Amino acid sequence: MNPYHKEQIDALTMVKRHLDALPGSERQTLTASLEDYLIFRQEIDEFLVRHFSEICTQTCYQSRMSACCSREGIITFFADIVVNLLVSDLLDFEKLLTVLSKPNDGFKCVYLTEKGCLWRLKPIVCQMYLCDRSKNQVFDKSSEIKTQWELLEQKRRRFTWPDRPVPVLFDDLESYFIKIGYQSPLMYLHNSPGLLRIKQKTGAAIKKIKKI
Secondary structure: OOHHHHHHHHHHHHHHHHHHHOOHHHHHHHHHOOHHHHHHHHHHHHHHHHHOHHHHHHHHHOOOOOOOOOOOOOOOOHHHHHHHHHOOOHHHHHHHHHHHOOOOOOOOOOOEEOOEEOOOOOOHHHHOOOOHHHHHHHHOOOHHHHHHHHHHHHHHHHHHOOOOOOOOHHHHHHHHHHHOOOOOOOOHHHHOHHHHHHHHHHHHHHHHHHHO
16 A cells, blocks of 8 residues: 555544544534535635636546646545545445555546545645636636635635634644544644644734734
8 A cells, every 4th residue: 555545544443433433522522623614615616617618627637637636646635535524424434445455556536536536525725726727718808707706715725825813713623633633644734834834923923012
């Protein structure tokens, strides 16, 4: 088993085991914390279906040219896995473990099948990946669509980028599991030197404002 598959399996089984052991009320509370994020994800889905679905299917998936889906494995945050399992059922989970337990000899991402991605809710990196060719094709025709996309990019940062004094969902989900003793290489908001520097700067800025 290659390192990528092992990291994914370890994180999936760790989160699934914990979620299964939670009292119903605590799991409901955890799921409720996703409400705004799930609304945001629905907005992205609607935007992509409306403006990019046909272009991306023809130019990337069918031609096998995608710079994202043609990779052996895609980038997943630990929070991506938590969110996906909270909205998935047992069959969804078993499909992910099954495909990860086999060598990936194909041209594409391990999670990509003939029927599409195996994730119930795709990792945010995948969901918001648009190649320059596709963006140029759509945005050159409409500055309004480009503005809509830029607004969605800004919304993504509210959930995934720890550069603000308010709670950031992806950081909070990692912290939740760290506090109960779990660790994973996919906890980038607590492991990535770059993201840690951003959090330090944010913390320093907050302290400075409080002193003033």
